[in-house]
Amino acid sequence: MNRILVIAEHAGGRLNPSTAKCVTCARAIPQAEVTVLVLAADGAPVAAQAATLAGVARVVHTDNPANAQPLAAVLAPQIAALAGPYSHVLGPSTTFGRDLMPRVAALLGTSQISDIMAVDGDRRFKRPVYAGNAIVTVEVTSDKIVGTVRVASFEAAPAGGNAAVESAAPAAGIPTHTRFVSVSAGKSDRPDLQTASKVVSGGRALGSAENFEILYRLADRLGAAVGASRAAVDAGYAPNELQVGQTGKIISPELYLAFGISGAIQHLTGIKDARTIVAVNKDSEAPIFEVADIGLVADLFQVVPELERLLGAG
């Protein structure tokens, strides 16, 4: 049997959807028995949510005031102290997991396997390299396997579980050298970019933050999240958390609408798993058209208002 420990991501008492995707990855490992670990100031509410995920055998929560914020240096020693009975320790390949899991791996004496996109066996996984231009199959030879799960590659585990919940108090020294100051989350009622089924995304062509507003309006009409290319973020047209790509968010919506985005490889890495890609670009040679399911060579400043109008009429 493979005992898999999945580290839950959560904020404000809510389980992040990335956890349900990690559970699906964990269940793809042969003979998996999945435990979810919640580290929090008060973990019971999040643990209760994790317990409803199908395929989870057990949820453990570790409550400590120091766990109020997900500081890698604080969480890692507690995870390592609890890792003893497990063969695999997995976290999501979100900024939470990418920060935390290597810190755990070092404590367990191994390298992390980053961005697992497929499970090929107990110790064999596929992962992307070179911005997704090559896929490597990696065999992990260490005792313990520590990895991050590329959330765009896995469906969320459905509800329907009823796992046992227990608490644990690991004996681990908790450092005080790292202190949380603040987090400025772009408050928004829009769907979350990483889990939205539709995404409206804009590039450098938008030209200003004011112009970017037309994409927000369209997104709201569609119930979509908003994304951006790095060029748009660097130019200050959109906040950093909207960046899609190799070094931003990797997403897999049903529909991705790209306006004025050229389609650099670093951007395409982030949208490869989208079901349908629509590209609107003035330049018929733009590389985005090579991956688009539907392409339209046109001025976005004409197309976006027309879309709004047609949707309004529709």
Add this chain to the structure above:
Amino acid sequence: MKKILVGVKRVVDYNVRVRVKPDGTGVALDGVKMSVNPFDEIALEEALRIRERGQANEVVVASIGPADSQQQLRTALAMGADRALHVQTDSTIEPLGVARAFLKLVERENPFLVIFGKQAIDDDNGQTGQLLASLWDRPQVTFASRLELGEATARVTREVDAGLETLDVDLPAVITADLRLNEPRYVKLPDIMKAKKKPLETLSLADLGADTREHLRIVRVGPPSQRTKGVMVKTTEELVEALKKKGLF
């Protein structure tokens, strides 16, 4: 002496579209342009600015890799680093081995700050900084977009999925640089000449005594699945029709 240690990796230039070798052993690297990992340039730029503000005296760059890595170290010296350390090896060292080698360099150099790029754009592992911080038992701030140094602490803002997070950490600490930390300077020709005279020390992994045992074995390298080219429409109306047909509008 207040030192900053910066990691520099030789990688395939970001403009190159790499191809997988047909035999599945790796990607074709012959004659391909190599560069300093772009995130490491950002890391180095930050270190140089700290020194230029008088908050550090020396910037040391280090690379673990084949003999050719010296080209990237020379570029780093031309950007303004004071000194370079080259840990020469022809084997591919996995992240934990690299972090262990850096820990030995840290013990030798005693930096108050270590700055890495947040990921290398070749194997996209994104873990060396965190591994080092963990082994060294010091703070880490990953994905940094703003760094303010105090006497014994640093206030660092990081790019997280939710937005921006700010942390205070005690020094020494490990920082990993995100894209928006700064914009690296261009290297000028006279600096390239000057860089040739700057000290570059070559070490072996054996000199350092770092354990670089392997835990991740590459079984196969394959191409990604390709998306098929779709259809072109001529008007917004046609676009809406096509999306309605797919049930997406």
